[in-house]
Amino acid sequence: MDEREIYKEKAQAKLDELNARIDLLKSQMKGKTADAKLALNRQVALLENKREDLQSRMRQLRSGAENAWSEIAAGLDRAMDEVEHALDRAGDEFEKTR
Numbered sequence: 001m002d003e004r005e006i007y008k009e010k011a012q013a014k015l016d017e018l019n020a021r022i023d024l025l026k027s028q029m030k031g032k033t034a035d036a037k038l039a040l041n042r043q044v045a046l047l048e049n050k051r052e053d054l055q056s057r058m059r060q061l062r063s064g065a066e067n068a069w070s071e072i073a074a075g076l077d078r079a080m081d082e083v084e085h086a087l088d089r090a091g092d093e094f095e096k097t098r
Contacts, residue, residue: 004069008061011073014080015054021087022047028094043090050083 022044029040057076064072 004066007073008058011058011061011076011080015051015058018051018054018080018083018087022051025087025090025094039093040090043086043093047083047086047090050079050086054079054083 025040025047026044029037029044032040054076057072057079061069061072061076
């Protein structure tokens with residue numbers, strides 16, 4: 001397996017993990033007050049937008065030319081970091097509502 005395939009597998013695993021964390025956050029909103037749900041819904045909407053961008057970058061990675069691979073991978077890394085930070089902020093917001 002070459003470096004590109006290994007990277008794709010790791011990136012897909014990270015995307016799967018982020019999807020699971022978003023789903024968990026959504027499920028934890030049940031039973032929260034209306035104000036808490038409103039704040040958390042904003043965070044979830046932001047996360048879902050970032051996830052869409054991440055999925056688009058994954059498609060680029062899968063179909064991208066060999067010579068553009070490193071640029072696509074760098075953009076994907078930045079997008080994954082952004083989603084990770086957004087998830088951390090959403091988790092912090094959730095903790096404030098407890």
